[in-house]
Amino acid sequence: MNRNPVYLALDLPRLDAAEALARKVSGHIGGIKLGLEFFCAHGHHGVHELHKLGLPIFLDLKLHDIPNTVAAAMQAIHVLEPAIVTIHAAGGRAMMEDAKAAAGENCKVVAVTVLTSLDDDDLTAIGVSADPHAQALRLAELAHSAGLDGIVCSGHEVGAVHKQWKDGFFVVPGLRPAEGKTGDQKRIVTPRQARDNGASVLVIGRPISRAEDPLAAARSIEATL
Numbered sequence: 059m060n061r062n063p064v065y066l067a068l069d070l071p072r073l074d075a076a077e078a079l080a081r082k083v084s085g086h087i088g089g090i091k092l093g094l095e096f097f098c099a100h101g102h103h104g105v106h107e108l109h110k111l112g113l114p115i116f117l118d119l120k121l122h123d124i125p126n127t128v129a130a131a132m133q134a135i136h137v138l139e140p141a142i143v144t145i146h147a148a149g150g151r152a153m154m155e156d157a158k159a160a161a162g163e164n165c166k167v168v169a170v171t172v173l174t175s176l177d178d179d180d181l182t183a184i185g186v187s188a189d190p191h192a193q194a195l196r197l198a199e200l201a202h203s204a205g206l207d208g209i210v211c212s213g214h215e216v217g218a219v220h221k222q223w224k225d226g227f228f229v230v231p232g233l234r235p236a237e238g239k240t241g242d243q244k245r246i247v248t249p250r251q252a253r254d255n256g257a258s259v260l261v262i263g264r265p266i267s268r269a270e271d272p273l274a275a276a277r278s279i280e281a282t283l
């Protein structure tokens with residue numbers, strides 16, 4: 059894995075625009091994250107196109123279904139040779155075990171714990187009585203015992219998760235440079251705080267992709283790390 063921990067979230071509707079942006083900042087990121095917006099629009103073809111840049115690909119598909127379906131989906135993406143794939147920890151132990159067993163040899167499988175767009179009230183509304191911190195720790199423990207490589211959590215929880223899972227692989231989104239717009243994210247920290255708290259991968263989208271000058275934004279984030 060590249061030493062630069064920043065994975066650029068390419069949440070853009072057009073393939074040519076996504077490719078151009080990734081190419082422009084490619085010297086200042088460690089990888090590319092392709093999520094649901096990209097995959098639903100451009101599928102395998104889009105992933106093959108982005109592979110041409112030579113950076114590791116993080117396929118953020120957040121799979122969450124019965125174990126058999128998730129395992130079959132994992133097998134269907136082998137051919138894309140992703141470095142990292144996401145599933146949802148809330149899918150349960152058997153789903154996580156089967157997803158890991160079906161993944162390619164060099165693919166890290168990480169489980170989303172509590173989305174960074176959720177706060178206490180959101181968890182209460184879906185019937186979860188634990189706060190985001192406790193819930194993230196609980197799901198991290200489950201993901202660890204199911205044999206996954208790591209988890210996705212916010213920069214607020216990653217320090218505590220790191221203490222209980224020393225060699226885990228931790229993906230942290232919800233990152234904003236000090237002056238960045240929050241948007242739909244609720245549990246945010248700066249890229250530097252996330253790294254200092256133990257993040258392995260820093261997922262950054264709009265602070266770069268929606269910046270007036272994406273190259274300058276990527277450079278200035280890199281300079282803080």
Ligand SMILES: O=C(O)c1cc(=O)[nH]c(=O)n1[C@@H]1O[C@H](COP(=O)(O)O)[C@@H](O)[C@H]1O
Nearest residue numbers: 067093118173174210231232261262263264
């Ligand atoms: O799995 C993820 O990457 C993810 C999990 C999470 O809890 N929160 C979260 O924002 N993400 C993704 O991280 C990216 C964040 O984008 P920005 O808020 O634009 O930096 C998006 O592509 C989200 O899909």
